[in-house]
Amino acid sequence: MKVKQLLDKILENWQVKAVCFVISLFLYVIYQNQSVDKKVFSVPLTVESKNGYVSVEPHPKTIAVSARGKAEDLAQVRESDLRAYLDLSYVSQDGSYDFPVLVTLSDSASVLNPLEIKVTPEKVKLRVEEEITSYVDIVPLVMGKPANGYLYKSSTVKPAQIAISGPRSMIKNCKSLQTMPVSMSDASKDFSAKTKVEKKGMFIHHDDIDVNVDVQLEEITTQKQFEKVPVKILNLPDELEIRAMTSEITVTLAGTYNSLENFVPDETFVTADVSQVTEPGTYYIDLSYNIPKNFSMSEGFTKSIPVTFTLKPLTNPDEEKITIVESDSGQLEEKVEKRRKR
Template structure:
């Protein structure tokens, strides 16, 4: 009897009681919502491509995760507590797909209540192609210019190749990858640099070695300088004798390098003929001597010898006539 009376009491005016319960629940929800704080985190988006497909189109590098919870909970929440991924493992055919973004929370966040998250975007549209792998060469990337008079003669990278992974077409079109920029502005001698790799195609993954070494050979640029109609000095001619007419002249080229030869000028005694063996009037065929620094080479010399006519010095003749 008592149970029946209790049931009748509970069901009496049940419509009003349901309405009151709903209003109370609504007020509770409004109250809880009003005391919740909000904070947005920008989280890197990781692509899991362990299957046979790989993204061929660009995709966002980050997603935004908005959290609603109590101030105490949000104060304990860090960006590192979230991991955002898109998993391509289940896709087996090429085509365009809307791939959902998955968010993984750290264990401490799972214990927080209330704790709500909102993800933007919730899915990513991308085109998938067959995943391909190949090895390509590594090319050094230079910045700046070596000083005037110098030139880069050779470059090499170690290791010389690198593995790239990505969608079929992007991999097929990639012939080489480049190192990070190496500044050669002040380089005047060979040098070895440590370098990383730059990925010029965001669709490709590069599996580099721990480090790359780039060896750059630099040498002085060659230069050939022409010397034309250079007077041949006649040295060691006895005082009583003199050469008739103007001094003989020759032309020649000097081979060297830009830094050493560009501003080089001949000294007055650089080109000469040795007259020390002459002791009387006559005509002589004398070898030409050219004195230059050892790092120069003489080329295209117009004459190896010069013809010199020697006579008695006029002052000497006048003195003899006066006597």
């Protein structure tokens, strides 16, 4: 009886009660929607692998993560509370796969009321390969122009090799790595420089070590022609003079560029010793060269020159010689003799 009375009570004016229920439900939904907010984060996307496989193509740097929840909860969430990644751990062979984008929350964000999380894109397609390690040569990269008169000769680097790791196909095709550029601009002697090893793309990795590059230079060796070099006559006899000779010659020297540029022959650079000449005439006189030790003369240099000698003219043709003599009568007299003086 009581149950029947309860049912009658419930059904009494049921139309009005139904309308009230619908209105209440509608008001509740409006309230819930007004109290829920949405926030979009740009989160860095990383790739993780624990099975020795790595990606061989670029992936999106960031993804969009939208979070829905109470406004007061969302206000406490920061981008740093979200971590987005692709997990390659289940891959067992090379190939292309669709990897779901996984998102985790920090401890501080995970204790909030449940948040509705949605990522865009939800999946990322990647081609993966087995990761291997190998040793490759380090090649020094030397750039610039040394000081005037010098040339680049060679360079060495220590250590000579480095371990690299990455996708198998890329590692097998990588035979060497260069150093970062080392400048030899205006250098005039051997030198050493500390630098790094280049980064070979985003998929090949190596330790960030310092390497030492030793650079060797050499001076430029060349030839230079010196024209109108004077010939200095040595030991000319007093009674002779030179009527005709080759007074200037051309000399070609070989040596380093800077030394030749700064060298100026002096008056004793080329000499001719005529001390053996005693009579007038034309003679071939050997030449002597005072060559600095760091130079050498090219073949075909002048070894001797013709020189014509004559007697010096008399400066006082008639010379008187006065002597005192005693005459037959016993008196002293002057005796004058005239003779030619050369």
